[in-house]
Amino acid sequence: MNQTNANAVGTWVDQILDQQKYNSPAAQASAYAPSNIALSKYWGKRETSFNLPVTGSLSISLAQHGTRTGLSVIDAPQHQVILNGVAIGASSCFAVKVCQWLDRVLPSDLKLRIDTYNTVPTAAGLASSASGFAALTLATNTLMGWQLPERQLSALARLGSGSASRSLWHGFAKWQVGELADGSDSIAFPLTQQWPQLRVGLLTISSQTKAVSSREGMARTIATSALYQQWPQQAQSNLATIEAAITDSDFQTMAATAEHNAMSMHATMAAAWPPLVYWQPESLIQMQKVWQLRQQGLPVYLTMDAGPNIKLLFEAQHQADVQAAFAEVQVISPFA
C-alpha cells in the first residue's frame, strides 16, 4: 500500500482504532473463519484502496472449509508469515498483502508471527483470501483486545480482501454496497435464515494458483468489457431475487439465479480484452454434465468464482444422485 492510500484509510480506520491500537496485546490469539461462496457475486470495485464494491453481494459460508489463523507477538524487525506450516518470503504477494493489512491496523512497532492454515486450496477460486482475512481480523481483534462490533470487523476484513467482509460468520451473509466515500457503511452482516437441507458440492478442477488474480481480473473487466456496463444492474436484481428466495426457501429460484449470476459474471470476463477465461476444458466438461443432469430432471445448479473450479448447489434429498454423478465431489452442509 502506498502512502496516499494509507492516509486515505486514516479517516475511518483511525477513528475505529485510535483508542484501541495501543492496547497491550495478548501474547497470542487465534481464530477460525469459514470460506464462503457468493450466490450473487462481488465483481468490480468502485474504489480500490478500501475494496469498495460496485454492487452488493450475498454468500453462503462453507462450514469447516476455511482458515484458522494464530497470531503471536514476536521480537523481530518484521512480521513472519507461515502458510500451512511453511514460512513465506516477505516479498511474496500473499505475505505482502497480509503485512500491509497488519501495518494498517497495528502500531508500527508491533510485529507478529502469523500462522495460517487453510483447509481449502490457496488462490484456486475457492476464496481462501476471504477466510484468510476474516480469520486474521478476528484473531487480531482478540489479540489486541479491541472488542470491536462485528460491523467494524467486517469493514476491517474487507480492507484485506473484499469477500472477507462476508466470511466472519457461518450461514448466509450479505455485503451491502454502501454509499459513503470512506466505505464505512460497506459492510456485511449475517442473514438470520437457516437452510438445513442446502448442500454445496465442491468440484476441484485445479488447485494451482491462477494466472490472473481476481483483483487484476476485475480491473481488466471494468476497463475493457463493454458488456460489464450491464453487470451492476443485473447483479442488483439477482441479489434481491436470491435474498427473497432464501426467505421463501425456494431452492429452484435461488440456485438458478445464482447460476445465472455466475455465468453472467464469467461472460463479462470473456468480453474483456485480452479475453479473460478462467474455465479449463475440465470445467466445461463438468458444466455440461450439470446441464445434462438438470435436463434429466435432477435439480442441481452450479456457480463459479474467478477460477476453474465448480461449486454445485443442491438439496439433501438429491445428495446421493449428485454423488453418483460426480464421484469426486466434496459435499458441504453449511448448516450442519
Added chain:
Amino acid sequence: MNQTNANAVGTWVDQILDQQKYNSPAAQASAYAPSNIALSKYWGKRETSFNLPVTGSLSISLAQHGTRTGLSVIDAPQHQVILNGVAIGASSCFAVKVCQWLDRVLPSDLKLRIDTYNTVPTAAGLASSASGFAALTLATNTLMGWQLPERQLSALARLGSGSASRSLWHGFAKWQVGELADGSDSIAFPLTQQWPQLRVGLLTISSQTKAVSSREGMARTIATSALYQQWPQQAQSNLATIEAAITDSDFQTMAATAEHNAMSMHATMAAAWPPLVYWQPESLIQMQKVWQLRQQGLPVYLTMDAGPNIKLLFEAQHQADVQAAFAEVQVISPFA
C-alpha cells in the same frame, strides 16, 4: 413460414418479382457461393420474418469453401431436396427452410429438384446456410432469367438465412443494418479492398449438427441475457473499427477487434438463461493455445460463430508457424 409472414413479405418481394416470377424457367441452372465468416458478427434479429438484424456485420468469404447448388425443373407435387448426394425428407428442417424460400419466390406450380453440395460441414458453425442460400439465390436468378441487381439478390438470400446476404461474393462483404421496416435496405455489398496476405485457418472441433440452432440461440439471448443490451453498441463500434482497419491493412487492429467481437458475442450467450455455451472442451484447449502463441509473439487471432469450431486469422508470413502449432488447420487464402 406461416401465412401472416407470407403476406408481410409480399410488400417488397412481390414488387421485385411480380413481373419476373412468371418467366418461363430454363430447364436447369447452377451456381456456387462461398461460405463466409463474420469478422464483426450478426447476432440478434430485430424482425424475424425478414431476418432483419439488430446491427450491421462484416465478413470475409471462404473462397473454395462453400456450396454449389444445381436446380432443375421437375414434374412432381413438391420440391425434392438433395444434400451432398442424399435425398432429404421433406419434413427435415433443412428441406423445410429451402422449400419455404422457394415458395416465397417462385410461382406455386413450379417444382424443382435442388442438388446442393457443401464443401463445409452442415450446421457446425461454418455457416453452410450462408453459402447454401446464397447459391440457391444465384441459381434461381439464373434459372428464372430474373437478372436482378445484386442488392436485390442479397435481400432475397437474406430471407433464407441472414448471413447468406453476405455470401454472394468473394472477399469482404458488409451487410448494412438498414432502416426500413420492410427490410429492403438491409442488404450486403462487397468491399473493394483486397488483402492478398490474409489467411483464415479452420480448426474443426466438431462437424455434428449443433444442439441449439443460431436462430434459437439468438432468440434466447435477446430474451434472457441482460448483457446483450450492451451488444448492439459494441457491435456497431467493432464494425467501424474493422472496416477502417481493412482500409488501412492494419492486421493487428482488424484481427484483435474481430476476436474481441466474437468473444463478446459468446459472452452474451453464456449470460443467457439457460446458459448457452457452444464451446466444447477441445475448443477451449485450442483457444488457450492461440492466446499462448500470441503471448509468445505470434500474431494469430481467433473468431468463432455459434458453434464449437475455431477460425484463426493470420497473415501469409506466419502461415508456417501457424501450421506448425496446429497440425490439423485447414488454411484458406480468401484472395487467392
